Amino acid sequence: MGFFSESQRRGLVVMASLLVILLLIYLLADSMQPTIMSDEPQPSAVALQPFDPNVDGYEVLREKGVPVEVAVGVVRWRSYGKVYRVREDLAMVAGMTDSLYSLLAPYIVIADSVAARPSFTAERVAANNHNKTPHDRVEYPTDRFAIDTVTAEYLTRWGFSWRQAEVVVRYRDASGGIFDEEHLRRCYVIDDVMAERLLPYVIFSEKTSPEQATSNPATEPNQEPIEINSADSATLVAIDGIGAKSASEIIKYRNLLGGYYSVEQLAELKCITESNFEKILPKIWCDSFVISKIDINFARSLELERHPYVSAQALRRIVKQRQLKGGWSKIEEMIDDDILSEEEAKRLAPYLRFRLTATE
Numbered sequence: 001m002g003f004f005s006e007s008q009r010r011g012l013v014v015m016a017s018l019l020v021i022l023l024l025i026y027l028l029a030d031s032m033q034p035t036i037m038s039d040e041p042q043p044s045a046v047a048l049q050p051f052d053p054n055v056d057g058y059e060v061l062r063e064k065g066v067p068v069e070v071a072v073g074v075v076r077w078r079s080y081g082k083v084y085r086v087r088e089d090l091a092m093v094a095g096m097t098d099s100l101y102s103l104l105a106p107y108i109v110i111a112d113s114v115a116a117r118p119s120f121t122a123e124r125v126a127a128n129n130h131n132k133t134p135h136d137r138v139e140y141p142t143d144r145f146a147i148d149t150v151t152a153e154y155l156t157r158w159g160f161s162w163r164q165a166e167v168v169v170r171y172r173d174a175s176g177g178i179f180d181e182e183h184l185r186r187c188y189v190i191d192d193v194m195a196e197r198l199l200p201y202v203i204f205s206e207k208t209s210p211e212q213a214t215s216n217p218a219t220e221p222n223q224e225p226i227e228i229n230s231a232d233s234a235t236l237v238a239i240d241g242i243g244a245k246s247a248s249e250i251i252k253y254r255n256l257l258g259g260y261y262s263v264e265q266l267a268e269l270k271c272i273t274e275s276n277f278e279k280i281l282p283k284i285w286c287d288s289f290v291i292s293k294i295d296i297n298f299a300r301s302l303e304l305e306r307h308p309y310v311s312a313q314a315l316r317r318i319v320k321q322r323q324l325k326g327g328w329s330k331i332e333e334m335i336d337d338d339i340l341s342e343e344e345a346k347r348l349a350p351y352l353r354f355r356l357t358a359t360e
Contacts, residue, residue, distance in 0.1 A: 017293065050111045069095025076302060078291065082255050083114055084132035085248075092252065094306045113163055146203045147178045151242030158198065164189040167234045174226070181203055188233055188244035225285045228266070229259045246271045256308050259291030261350040266348040293353040296334075299325030309348045314340055329354050 048065035053074045056064065061071035073093035074084075078141035078273055084090060087108045091101045141157055165189060171187045172178050178187075183201065187196050226239055226251065236247035249271045263284050266272050271278075294303060304310050310318075317339045325337070331349045334340045340348065 002224075004305055048104070048107050050107050050109045052111060053090055054078070054111065054114055064107070065099065069096065070100065070104070072302060072308070074305070077255070080255060080258070084108075084110060085114055085222045086110065089252070092256070097133035113161055121147055141201070144201045144203055147184070148172060148204075159194065160189070163233055167232070170232065171238055175237040178204060186237055188247065214320065225283050228263065228284050228286050229254065230287070230292050239283050241283075243278045253308070256306065257291070258293070258307070258351055259288075261288040261291055262286065268340055288350065291351065294351055294353055296352045297322065307348075307351065309344065309351065311344070314344060327354075327356060330357060 049063075051061055053061075053063040055096050058071050058075050062068065066074070070093055073095045074090065077093060078084075082089075084291055086149075087105055090096060090104070090108060091098075096104075113157075117331060121234050138344060141154075145154065150169075152162065152169050154163035154167055160168065167189045168187055175183070179185050180199055181199060181204075184190060184198070184204075185192075185348060190198070221316075226235055228236070233244070233247045233251060236250055237244055242250070248267075249269050250266065252271055253265075257265070260266070263281060263286050266280075266284075267274075267277050294307065296318070301315065304315055304318060318334075321339055328337070328339075331340075331345050332351065335342060335345050
């Protein structure tokens with residue numbers, strides 16, 4: 001005698017069939033679910049290769065495994081005159097994240113000709129001279145020289161590249177001379193190795209340093225204020241109160257902004273303390289007519305995104321409202337449309353251009 005009747009067996013067969021069908025439907029639906037993509041740029045499937053952000057174009061960067069967003073950001077910054085002098089400069093590129101930078105950093109190549117530090121080191125000289133004949137070995141001058149009159153060509157004989165030697169000369173001329181060891185070391189292309197090599201042979205200026213002149217107003221040199229939108233690192237470091245790190249940050253922020261329209265903007269930098277700001281303020285000025293402007297009605301999102309004064313919220317509003325309205329003719333309209341607050345508009349206005357047509 002069986003456990004189930006004929007009708008019960010048929011019911012079990014139908015139920016088992018339904019369960020199999022439901023399981024197949026579930027598995028099929030699960031396989032069709034869209035993959036959730038992270039907003040963070042993903043590394044390219046192409047194996048990473050060393051790349052030079054100052055030379056390689058978009059296509060080359062992509063071929064070397066650089067993600068799309070980062071490749072676009074690198075080239076865009078370069079189009080504004082940006083020069084990448086240290087690897088860390090790329091950490092500020094639009095589309096770059098901390099994790100992505102850690103992945104790319106070992107592959108970033110900065111050429112010696114534009115690097116922030118001199119290529120000369122004692123180890124490299126020794127390595128270059130190894131197994132070379134006396135005729136081919138690198139030799140350096142042994143005569144003492146006056147740092148205030150030496151030429152860039154002479155400095156190249158000490159291991160500087162031509163570009164680095166020119167930086168030393170500009171630094172010297174901008175500061176009215178190099179007065180002592182501390183003043184020499186403040187030049188950002190002179191590292192500790194190079195300083196130790198030069199110091200036994202350098203004859204310093206006998207003129208009064210700016211620090212000494214400050215304590216004696218009668219001897220203070222009549223030095224013109226420095227224009228910060230055109231000054232390079234060597235010129236900025238020559239200003240008492242600005243070190244190599246501060247000069248680098250000032251230039252980096254200047255590139256992001258498109259130029260300074262007020263010297264007060266330097267106070268926005270974390271590296272500029274209140275006491276230092278008060279010290280350097282009388283020694284600088286800025287030409288607001290040379291700043292780069294954003295064509296607000298036609299600029300691409302990436303160009304807007306990289307500007308420090310455009311918040312993520314404002315960017316979304318600009319893009320959305322611009323598609324609906326077509327643009328604005330003055331900054332007040334952006335305030336009325338609730339795109340920018342009055343404070344945001346005040347900060348951003350000097351950087352905006354309001355064209356209604358592309359050919360205007």
